[in-house]
Amino acid sequence: MPSQSFTAALLALSSAGLPWGVPSWQAITRIPGEPWSTVDNAPEDSPSLYVPEWTNRVAAQVNAYVTTVLGMPVGAQDHYMAKRVLDKDSAARTAWATFVSKRSSQWGINKIIDEVLETAGRAPNQMLRDLGTKSIYDCVTPLAQKLFGDDAYVGRGSFLKEAVIKFCRTILTLSWNRYRKGVARDDLCKLLKLYVRYDDQERRARVERYMADMVEMLRVVRKEPGSEDSDKLPKNLRDILLGLASEHDIQAITQALLVSIEDLDSAESVEPVELDLDAPIEPDWKEGVEALSKFSDEQLWQKLGIPDQRLPFFQQWTDPDGMIDPWSDEGQAWLQNMTEKRESLQPRWHQLVGIYRMLERVFEGKPILLMDGVGLGKTLQVLGVIACLAYYRYVYAKKKAFPGDFAGLKFNTPDGNVPDLSHVIVCPVNLKQQWESEIRRFLVPASFDLFPYTGRLDSRSAWWTELFTVSKQPLCQRIILATQTVSE
Numbered sequence: 001m002p003s004q005s006f007t008a009a010l011l012a013l014s015s016a017g018l019p020w021g022v023p024s025w026q027a028i029t030r031i032p033g034e035p036w037s038t039v040d041n042a043p044e045d046s047p048s049l050y051v052p053e054w055t056n057r058v059a060a061q062v063n064a065y066v067t068t069v070l071g072m073p074v075g076a077q078d079h080y081m082a083k084r085v086l087d088k089d090s091a092a093r094t095a096w097a098t099f100v101s102k103r104s105s106q107w108g109i110n111k112i113i114d115e116v117l118e119t120a121g122r123a124p125n126q127m128l129r130d131l132g133t134k135s136i137y138d139c140v141t142p143l144a145q146k147l148f149g150d151d152a153y154v155g156r157g158s159f160l161k162e163a164v165i166k167f168c169r170t171i172l173t174l175s176w177n178r179y180r181k182g183v184a185r186d187d188l189c190k191l192l193k194l195y196v197r198y199d200d201q202e203r204r205a206r207v208e209r210y211m212a213d214m215v216e217m218l219r220v221v222r223k224e225p226g227s228e229d230s231d232k233l234p235k236n237l238r239d240i241l242l243g244l245a246s247e248h249d250i251q252a253i254t255q256a257l258l259v260s261i262e263d264l265d266s267a268e269s270v271e272p273v274e275l276d277l278d279a280p281i282e283p284d285w286k287e288g289v290e291a292l293s294k295f296s297d298e299q300l301w302q303k304l305g306i307p308d309q310r311l312p313f314f315q316q317w318t319d320p321d322g323m324i325d326p327w328s329d330e331g332q333a334w335l336q337n338m339t340e341k342r343e344s345l346q347p348r349w350h351q352l353v354g355i356y357r358m359l360e361r362v363f364e365g366k367p368i369l370l371m372d373g374v375g376l377g378k379t380l381q382v383l384g385v386i387a388c389l390a391y392y393r394y395v396y397a398k399k400k401a402f403p404g405d406f407a408g409l410k411f412n413t414p415d416g417n418v419p420d421l422s423h424v425i426v427c428p429v430n431l432k433q434q435w436e437s438e439i440r441r442f443l444v445p446a447s448f449d450l451f452p453y454t455g456r457l458d459s460r461s462a463w464w465t466e467l468f469t470v471s472k473q474p475l476c477q478r479i480i481l482a483t484q485t486v487s488e
Contacts, residue, residue, distance in 0.1 A: 007100040008081040009170040015070045016163035024149035029107050035099065036063040051099060058095050065092035086397045113175045116143045136176055140168040292353045300352040304388065305403020311384050312391035313447040317342040322437070327445040345442065347380060354381040359388060363409050379438045386423050387443065390476050393418040422478040429483045436481060449473045453482035
């Protein structure tokens with residue numbers, strides 16, 4: 001059975017001149033040409049010809065990626081399209097995957113496949129009960145006709161093009177797996193019940209409770225209807241699962257990061273300013289950032305290596321009244337549309353100084369005390385450091401050097417990059433809710449996964465194996481929020 005993804009199968013189909021010039025496919029997708037087409041002589045940052053969420057620059061990158069893939073031997077194409085390491089095509093690969101992931105549901109491909117199978121007497125429930133995957137391949141021809149019309153055939157004959165056969169078999173297999181996974185959960189419950197049939201009552205109850213929890217967690221992670229209001233899981237656990245980023249979210253965040261890294265190359269180089277380390281210091285001046293007092297906001301951004309002057313992974317807008325949940329769909333809509341009430345989320349000068357100084361200490365491997373007074377934005381500074389470290393890790397992986405003043409430095413790791421480790425924030429019990437609220441206020445949804453770590457030690461026996469590992473984020477983009485009672 002093919003293991004190729006729909007994203008890869010669709011791209012590979014282009015080697016046969018399909019499907020973007022085919023009228024029936026254009027009617028399904030409402031895209032009148034190759035998605036990676038660009039507008040001649042248009043600015044790089046203007047929207048691309050057929051994909052509004054892409055710029056011309058991104059479309060050109062995808063075009064180059066497609067050319068690279070289709071120029072490879074067929075056996076090497078799948079491996080290259082499935083690569084997960086950073087390379088010259090990382091941004092384009094992510095852009096293509098994100099585009100297909102978003103649009104495929106709009107195109108209704110699954111619905112078309114279901115209709116073809118239903119018409120052919122291959123309804124999902126019948127296949128799963130009586131048949132195997134061989135039976136669904138009988139539907140290759142009607143599916144090809146539905147998707148590509150007469151262009152699916154060789155010349156004017158009745159033989160399907162080889163590329164079309166491969167594509168249709170792939171998506172039919174993906175549909176088979178979709179049907180099978182839909183019933184896997186119920187089958188697993190039945191299997192475990194059978195397994196404990198002759199066991200003692202206590203063990204049977206324990207296994208069934210475990211399965212019930214796992215099923216409910218799966219419902220919440222998949223965001224199935226009604227799962228957000230489920231009372232079968234503790235509210236804090238349910239909130240954690242609902243807040244985890246999906247693979248699609250992570251791809252979108254990664255794409256935005258890669259684009260911003262590309263922008264580093266075009267940023268104006270700034271001559272470094274020499275620090276006057278020998279200047280006399282007032283004896284009562286003990287803040288530890290004296291050498292940074294002469295720099296402007298713009299210079300501090302340059303020293304941080306962030307030319308667009310926006311902290312990575314940070315929200316652009318905030319609700320000054322704190323009345324919304326910025327990580328909810330409604331909250332994001334409010335931030336986008338309420339132009340008269342929202343405020344720009346931008347660090348102040350002293351916060352930039354704090355972020356830069358803390359990053360210096362991190363690179364030096366030394367501790368630091370952030371001792372600003374109440375109300376001066378220490379939370380933003382701490383989260384700014386966490387966000388910058390995650391961003392620097394991406395930059396270093398791509399360029400083998402950190403941005404800004406940290407370009408010549410390396411971490412004490414095998415490759416010199418920021419270690420891929422989670423961040424742990426420990427706060428008093430009465431401040432946990434405030435920290436959680438501030439994290440949601442400052443950070444973009446899906447940029448980090450947040451894991452509250454609360455309760456007694458004996459209640460967290462499965463926390464790491466059954467909750468923390470559910471996250472699809474790299475470790476450096478997971479925040480564990482604990483209270484000082486965690487050791488009790």
